[in-house]
Amino acid sequence: MAVVDYQTEQQPAEIAREDVNINDFAIIVATPNGSGSQTANNTILRACFNMGIPVTGKNLFPSNIKGLPTWYSIRLSKDGYQARRHKRDVLVAMNPASFGDDLQSLEPGGICLYPDDSRQELSRSDVTYFPMPVKELVKNSGVDASLRDYIANMVYVGVLAHLLGIEVAEIESALNKHFKGKQKAIASNMNVVNAAVAWAAANITTQSPFRVERMDKTKGMIMLDGNAAGALGSVFGGVSFVAWYPITPSTSLVDALNDYLPELRINKETNKPTYAVVQAEDELAAIGMIIGAGWAGARSMTATSGPGLSLMAEFTGLAYFTEVPCVVWDVMRMGPSTGMPTRTGQTDLISAYFLSHGDTQHVCLLPSSIKECFEFGWRSFDLAERLQTIVFVLSDLDLGMNQWISEPFEYPTEPMDRGKVLDADALTAVGDWGRYRDVDGDGIPYRTLPGTNHPKAAYFTRGSGHNQDAKYTERSDEWVANLDRLARKFETARTIVPTPITVNEENATIGILSYGSNDPAIIEALDRLREANINAAYQRVRALPFTKEVGEFVAKYERIYVVDNNYNGQMAQLLRMEYPELAGRIIAVASCDGLPLTARWVTESVQKGEA
Amino acid sequence: MATTKATPKPKINLLGFEQGEYKGAPSTLCPGCGHDSISSRIVSVCFELGVQPYQVAKFSGIGCSSKTPAYFLGRSHGFNSVHGRMPSVATGAIVTNRNLVGLAVSGDGDTGSIGMGQFKHLVRRNVPMVYIVENNGVYGLTKGQFSATADIGQKLKYAGLNELPPIDLCAEAIIGGATFVARSFAGDPRQVEALLKAALSHRGLAILDIISPCVTFNNHEDSTKSYAYGKEHEERLHDMTFIRAQEEITVDYEEGEAIPVKMHDGSTIVLKKLETDYDPTNRVAALSRLDAARENQEFITGLIYVKQDNNRTIHDLLHMDEQPLSHLSAEQLRPTKEALDSVLADLY
Ligand SMILES: Cc1ncc(C[n+]2csc(CCOP(=O)(O)OP(=O)(O)O)c2C)c(N)n1
Numbered sequence: 001m002a003v004v005d006y007q008t009e010q011q012p013a014e015i016a017r018e019d020v021n022i023n024d025f026a027i028i029v030a031t032p033n034g035s036g037s038q039t040a041n042n043t044i045l046r047a048c049f050n051m052g053i054p055v056t057g058k059n060l061f062p063s064n065i066k067g068l069p070t071w072y073s074i075r076l077s078k079d080g081y082q083a084r085r086h087k088r089d090v091l092v093a094m095n096p097a098s099f100g101d102d103l104q105s106l107e108p109g110g111i112c113l114y115p116d117d118s119r120q121e122l123s124r125s126d127v128t129y130f131p132m133p134v135k136e137l138v139k140n141s142g143v144d145a146s147l148r149d150y151i152a153n154m155v156y157v158g159v160l161a162h163l164l165g166i167e168v169a170e171i172e173s174a175l176n177k178h179f180k181g182k183q184k185a186i187a188s189n190m191n192v193v194n195a196a197v198a199w200a201a202a203n204i205t206t207q208s209p210f211r212v213e214r215m216d217k218t219k220g221m222i223m224l225d226g227n228a229a230g231a232l233g234s235v236f237g238g239v240s241f242v243a244w245y246p247i248t249p250s251t252s253l254v255d256a257l258n259d260y261l262p263e264l265r266i267n268k269e270t271n272k273p274t275y276a277v278v279q280a281e282d283e284l285a286a287i288g289m290i291i292g293a294g295w296a297g298a299r300s301m302t303a304t305s306g307p308g309l310s311l312m313a314e315f316t317g318l319a320y321f322t323e324v325p326c327v328v329w330d331v332m333r334m335g336p337s338t339g340m341p342t343r344t345g346q347t348d349l350i351s352a353y354f355l356s357h358g359d360t361q362h363v364c365l366l367p368s369s370i371k372e373c374f375e376f377g378w379r380s381f382d383l384a385e386r387l388q389t390i391v392f393v394l395s396d397l398d399l400g401m402n403q404w405i406s407e408p409f410e411y412p413t414e415p416m417d418r419g420k421v422l423d424a425d426a427l428t429a430v431g432d433w434g435r436y437r438d439v440d441g442d443g444i445p446y447r448t449l450p451g452t453n454h455p456k457a458a459y460f461t462r463g464s465g466h467n468q469d470a471k472y473t474e475r476s477d478e479w480v481a482n483l484d485r486l487a488r489k490f491e492t493a494r495t496i497v498p499t500p501i502t503v504n505e506e507n508a509t510i511g512i513l514s515y516g517s518n519d520p521a522i523i524e525a526l527d528r529l530r531e532a533n534i535n536a537a538y539q540r541v542r543a544l545p546f547t548k549e550v551g552e553f554v555a556k557y558e559r560i561y562v563v564d565n566n567y568n569g570q571m572a573q574l575l576r577m578e579y580p581e582l583a584g585r586i587i588a589v590a591s592c593d594g595l596p597l598t599a600r601w602v603t604e605s606v607q608k609g610e611a
Numbered sequence: 612m613a614t615t616k617a618t619p620k621p622k623i624n625l626l627g628f629e630q631g632e633y634k635g636a637p638s639t640l641c642p643g644c645g646h647d648s649i650s651s652r653i654v655s656v657c658f659e660l661g662v663q664p665y666q667v668a669k670f671s672g673i674g675c676s677s678k679t680p681a682y683f684l685g686r687s688h689g690f691n692s693v694h695g696r697m698p699s700v701a702t703g704a705i706v707t708n709r710n711l712v713g714l715a716v717s718g719d720g721d722t723g724s725i726g727m728g729q730f731k732h733l734v735r736r737n738v739p740m741v742y743i744v745e746n747n748g749v750y751g752l753t754k755g756q757f758s759a760t761a762d763i764g765q766k767l768k769y770a771g772l773n774e775l776p777p778i779d780l781c782a783e784a785i786i787g788g789a790t791f792v793a794r795s796f797a798g799d800p801r802q803v804e805a806l807l808k809a810a811l812s813h814r815g816l817a818i819l820d821i822i823s824p825c826v827t828f829n830n831h832e833d834s835t836k837s838y839a840y841g842k843e844h845e846e847r848l849h850d851m852t853f854i855r856a857q858e859e860i861t862v863d864y865e866e867g868e869a870i871p872v873k874m875h876d877g878s879t880i881v882l883k884k885l886e887t888d889y890d891p892t893n894r895v896a897a898l899s900r901l902d903a904a905r906e907n908q909e910f911i912t913g914l915i916y917v918k919q920d921n922n923r924t925i926h927d928l929l930h931m932d933e934q935p936l937s938h939l940s941a942e943q944l945r946p947t948k949e950a951l952d953s954v955l956a957d958l959y
C-alpha cells in the first residue's frame with residue numbers, strides 16, 4: 001500500500017516539460033448518482049473550453065436516481081479529436097463503491113484524487129495519489145449543511161484547477177454561465193473552489209504530469225448537447241406541434257424545446273404561444289397526436305427512444321399510407337424495453353427504417369454532430385412536408401446527451417418547403433383533383449388541409465384500401481397502383497435526402513462506411529490507420545434511403561468496413577440488402593457495449609481485417 | 612309515357628346548402644344497422660343547424676361504427692385512423708386548427724377496450740368536439756365477439772355467455788371530468804337529434820353514448836342492445852327540446868316542470884321532467900343515477916350530465932393563441948437569423 005505523505009509549504013517537484021502531457025489526456029470523475037456532480041463536471045469542461053482547448057464531456061450514468069455509480073469523462077485533445085478515449089489518465093475518485101475498479105482503469109503514470117477520509121486501499125504503485133480534505137474544506141466554507149454534499153464536488157474542481165492549471169477566472173465564468181448569472185449560487189460555489197485551490201497550493205508538493213495550457217482552438221466555437229441542438233433546429237424549422245412521452249435519452253430534447261419555444265415563438269401582439277407542446281399519456285398517443293396535427297397542417301414532431309418507437313409502429317404505418325407529414329426523433333439506446341436505458345447504441349436503424357406492418361419503408365436522417373442535429377432539425381420538416389410522409393431522425397444517447405463542441409449553427413439555407421398543398425384558390429384553379437393522384441410523376445400527390453373553404457377540398461383519409469381519389473377500394477389493381485406510386489415517391493426521396501460525406505479518397509485502398517455518432521471515432525481512426533500505412537476512404541451516410549453516392553462508394557473499394565454501434569451490424573445488413581451483388585465486400589465492424597466507439601477499437605478492427 | 616312529377620323546391624339551410632350536400636358515400640353496413648340511422652341523424656342535424664361542412668373534421672377509429680364518417684358529410688375532411696386511438700389523432704388536429712368542428716365516431720370496442728386509455732385522456736383534456744360511441748355491445752366488424760359494454764348474462768352465437776360486468780362509458784366519462792355526457796338510442800331519432808344539436812353547441816368535449824343495435828350479431832330476442840329491447844325498455848330522463856340562440860323559446864312548460872340549460876353558444880335545451888327531480892347539472896346525482904340504472908338493469912337515456920361554466924378546453928389549458936397553428940405563415944413559424952444569433956451567443 002502506497003502511503004503518500006505531504007509536507008506543507010514545500011515547492012512541488014518539477015517535472016521536465018517534455019514529460020508533461022499538455023492538453024491531451026482524459027479525466028474521469030467517479031461519483032455516486034444523484035450527488036450533484038453535474039455542475040462540477042460541466043464547470044471543468046466549460047473552463048477548459050474557454051481556455052481554447054478542444055474538449056468533450058461524456059456522462060456515463062445508471063438508470064437510477066440516487067446511489068449507483070456514475071462516471072463523467074472529459075477528454076482534452078489538442079488535435080481536436082472528440083471521440084471517447086479508451087485511456088483514463090486523471091481519476092477523481094469520489095465514489096467509494098467503485099474506487100477499486102476505477103483505480104484499476106487508470107493508465108500507468110496516471111493520477112488519482114480522492115477524499116482523504118475514504119479509507120480505500122491505494123493498491124497501485126504506478127499511480128500518484130492526491131488525497132483531498134473534502135469534508136474539512138466544505139465545512140469551513142460555511143455553506144448551509146443541506147447543500148454540503150452538493151457543493152463538495154467543487155473541492156475537486158479547485159484541486160484539479162491547481163494540479164492541471166485550469167484558470168480560476170475561467171472556472172468562475174463557467175459557473176456564471178451555468179447559474180445564468182445568479183450571484184449567490186456562483187459565490188457559494190466559488191468559495192469552495194477558491195478554498196480548495198488555496199489548500200492545494202499550500203499543501204500539494206507533487207507536480208501533475210498532466211497540464212492544461214491555453215490554446216486558441218475553440219475560438220468561435222460553441223458547446224452544446226445534441227438534443228438541445230436538435231430542439232433548436234426544430235424551432236428554426238418552424239415546429240408548431242409537439243407531443244411526447246418522457247423516455248431517456250430523448251427527454252432532454254423536449255426539455256430544450258420547452259426552453260426555446262417560449263423564448264422564440266410567442267405572438268408579440270397577443271403574448272401567446274404559436275405552438276403547442278402536449279405531454280401525451282403514452283407513445284401511442286404521442287404519435288397519434290402528431291399525425292393528427294400533421295394532417296391538419298402543423299409542423300409536428302415527437303421525440304422518443306427504442307421502447308417508444310416500438311409502440312409507435314402501428315401508427316407509423318398509418319402515417320406512411322395516409323401520407324401525413326410528421327417527424328419522429330429517436331434518440332437511440334440499448335434494448336429491450338427498459339434494456340440499458342442510459343447506455344448508448346445505434347440499435348434501431350433497421351427497425352426504424354422498416355417500422356410497421358404492410359411493406360413500409362421510411363426516410364431516416366442520421367445526424368453525426370450537433371451541427372447536423374440542428375440542420376436535420378429544420379430539414380426534417382421540409383422533407384416530411386415535401387414527401388408527405390413520416391420522417392425519422394436517428395440520434396443516440398452519446399450524441400444527444402453529451403456535450404460537443406462545434407462551429408456555430410448556420411441559419412437555414414433554404415426557405416421553408418411546405419410541400420404540395422392546395423388551398424381554396426388553387427382548388428378553383430385546378431378544378432379537379434384527387435388526393436393520391438401522381439400529377440407530377442414524382443409519386444408525391446397533392447393534399448388539402450381540413451378547414452379549407454372549398455366544396456372540393458374534402459377527402460376521406462383512411463389507412464384501408466384507397467384509390468387515387470381517396471375512395472374506398474379493395475380492388476387489387478388500384479392498390480397495386482398505389483403501392484407503385486409510393487415506391488416512386490421513395491425513389492424521389494432518394495434524390496432529395498442529404499447525401500453522404502466522403503473524405504480521404506486519395507490513394508485509398510479500402511473504404512470505411514459509417515453514420516451518426518461514430519464519426520469522431522472514425523475520423524481519429526483514419527489518422528491512426530494512416531500511421532499504420534493503411535489508407536482508408538471514409539463515407540459517412542447521412543440518410544436512408546441510400547442515395548446513389550452510397551452505391552458508388554461501395555462499388556469502388558474491394559473491402560468496405562461498415563462501422564456500427566450495434567450488435568448485428570445493422571448498417572452492414574442494409575447495405576448487403578441494397579447491393580446484393582456487392583455484398584461480399586461488406587465487412588461488418590460492429591460493437592454494442594453501451595459505450596460510444598473509440599478510435600482504437602475502429603483502428604484495430606480494420607487492422608485485423610487488413611492483416 | 613313519361614310523367615313529370617312536380618319536385619318540391621329543395622329546402623336550403625342558413626348557409627344555402629341543401630340537405631343532400633351533407634350526405635356522404637352510400638353506406639356499406641348491413642341494412643338496418645343502428646349506425647346508419649345515426650349517420651342520418653348527423654346529416655339532418657348538421658343541415659338543420661347550418662353547420663359549415665368545410666369546417667368540420669370527422670374522426671373515427673376502426674370498426675363498423677368507425678366506417679360511418681365516410682357515409683355522412685362528404686364535403687368535410689375525415690380521418691379514419693387506427694383502432695381505439697382516434698382520440699389522439701383528433702387531439703392533434705383540433706389543437707392544430709382550433710376553428711375545426713370536430714365530429715368523432717367510435718364503437719364500444721374501439722372506445723371501451725383498446726381505446727379506453729385514450730378515451731379517458733381525451734375527456735381529461737376536454738378537447739372540444741362531439742364524440743359519439745355507437746354502442747352495440749359487440750364487435751361488429753370482427754364478427755360477433757363481446758365488447759366491454761355487454762351486460763352480464765348476455766349470449767352471443769359466436770362468443771357464448773358473457774360473465775364479465777359491463778363498463779359504463781357515461782360513468783367513465785363523468786368520472787374523468789367530462790362536461791357533456793348523454794346516452795341515447797338509435798331507435799329514438801328525435802332524442803338523438805336533440806342531443807346532437809346540444810352537443811354541437813357545447814363548448815368542450817361532448818360524449819354521446821348511443822345504443823345502436825347490430826342487426827347481424829346482437830339483435831336477438833334476449834339481447835339488451837337490440838331494437839326490441841330498446842323500444843320496450845328505454846326510460847327517458849326528460850323530454851328534450853333544443854332551441855337555437857336566435858329562436859324564441861316557444862315550448863310551453865310549467866314552472867318546476869322543466870329545466871332550461873343555457874349552452875355556451877347562446878342556445879338552450881329545455882329538459883322537460885319525466886323522471887322527478889333528475890338534475891343533469893349535478894355530477895354526483897348523475898353518477899348515482901347511472902349506478903342505480905346498472906343495478907336495476909334500467910335503460911335510461913337523455914342528457915345525463917352537463918356543465919356549462921368554467922369549461923377549460925385544451926386550447927385554454929395550452930394558453931393558445933386565437934390564430935390556428937395551421938394558419939401560421941413561414942415568417943411566424945421560423946424565428947429570424949438575429950434570434951438564432953442571440954441563442955448561439957450564449958453557447959460560445
Ligand atoms: C390493432 C387492431 N387490433 C384489432 C383490430 C381488429 N378489429 C377491427 S374492428 C374491431 C372491433 C370493433 O368493435 P367496435 O368498436 O365495437 O365496432 P363495431 O364494429 O361494433 O361498430 C377489431 C377488434 C384492428 N383493426 N386493429
Ligand code: SF4
Pocket residue numbers: 639640641643644645646675676747751752824825826827828
Ligand atoms: S355487423 Fe353489425 S355493426 Fe356491423 S354493419 Fe352489420 S349490423 Fe352494423
Ligand SMILES: [Mg+2]
Pocket residue numbers: 674718719720745746747748749750751758
Ligand atoms: Mg360494437
